[in-house]
Amino acid sequence: MKVTVLTGPQGSGKSTVMREEAIAQPGLYLFASPTHELIEEQVDAFKRDAPNLDLWPVHSKRGGKGKVAERLAVARDKLIADGARHAVILTTHDTMMGSDLSVFAGWHARIDEAPAAVQAGTFNISEMRTALKERFDLHSKPGHDWASLSLKGEKPSWKKLQKSLGAKELVEFYKQAANPARVFVRTPDWDATDDIDWFSIWSPLELAGFGSVQIAGSGYTSSVGYLGAKALFDDLLEFNEREVPVVRSSQPSISIHYYTDSHRGSTTFWGTPEGRLQIKHVCDHLSVTLPKASFWSGNPVVQNLMEHRLKGDLIMASAAGLNKHRNRQHCAIIFSGKATNADKGMMGVFGLDKDDIERSREDELIRQFVMRGAIRNPAFGGAYDIYVYEKVQADRLKGHFEDLLFANVELVPVTEAGLMKVRRKSDGPTEQEKAAKKADRNKKAADRQRAKRATDATAAGREVGKPGNPKLRTGSKTGIK
Incomplete structure (x- = not known):
């Protein structure tokens, strides 16, 4: 199956x-956006x-009878019944994948944009x-660690599942399964x-019946969905x-x-008293x-601490593709x-490592987010300020901008915020602290040796302190003549 991937910088x-x-090319199209x-x-x-083009936007905010997936099928059936030759249905990634x-x-x-095609987790059953x-059949092969699932009967009610304490954390698993x-x-x-x-993966193979498939996304080829599809279905795609x-x-x-060069941020850390202090x-x-x-935006744990305190607009962190903020010159x-x-x-x-996941999830989201502002406009030549948490993120973002041939990019440490040199307790000592501790151990060992001598x-x-053999004592029997 052939898939065309439109690549290029954000805003291209x-x-x-x-x-x-x-x-320009008449046909029946299904557009999916995040x-x-x-x-x-x-x-x-x-x-x-194209004022005369037949358009059918189908998503939850548009209203209508039935579930969104059902309305998608109704729109398709109506167009086919009317004999449409050139029309576009527009829906969300979630509806397309579900x-x-x-x-x-x-x-x-x-x-x-790249769909959130992979979900993963672990739980006790x-x-x-x-x-x-009762709900799922397992399909495994001898010698294989992993098995695929198939649902028995009809799809469950997600609302009912969410009300169940045992299923509350597993709703995503049930949805995907x-x-x-x-x-x-x-x-x-x-x-x-x-x-x-467990993990779930949506791949373009589920669109194999379409006449053509295109995916537009600057970060698609580094996304976990793409890497997973290549790992599992490389011979089919x-x-x-x-x-x-x-x-x-x-x-x-x-x-x-950037605010710190001495520790890495994480949702787990920001959920602790020590981490919440840094976000404060x-x-x-x-x-x-x-x-x-x-x-501005951030993880939910960050949004909860910042909401109603910052000026400007809180938007979704995964604000890929939007143009409505392209006149703004400040973002965080x-x-x-x-x-x-x-x-x-x-x-x-x-076959991925932690760096692959971080590049796909963290780096790409930050790149997409900051490119929602004024620098999305190729004609913009003014000042643009970006605020990120840590120096590692700032360095990677600067490198990305230089790859895009932005000529004037500087890093600015925000020392006045007070967390530039803060280290997490879980990080252990710095290399400098390790060296100082080793030097102290060596000095104490040398002192003990001198005292013993x-x-x-x-x-x-x-x-x-004088070298040489000890002096002979008077009357000693040494056997030396």
């Missing part, structure tokens, strides 16, 4: 290229460029083993173990990259501000630094997307 116009080609906001941006652009798209055979799939047996061959668990049998690793370049007419002055320091600084015409993204214990099973199957010399009748 990949979404525009897909839209313009869909207008959010309803981005869908509405595309709808407005389609209406502007629907049976076999009825769209022959259509053209256009996916804007000792109290829900019977329920899992409702799709055939989507979820894999590390056990050949429900009775073989109590602790289960052929990805062809097509670059959409951008030519800047002006060079902005970009300042990347960041929040105190941003509350007097960010102007009203700014945008206090975010961590590092690998967790829940990722270990999936990482082993895909002094004691031995005194006992032997030799002057302390």
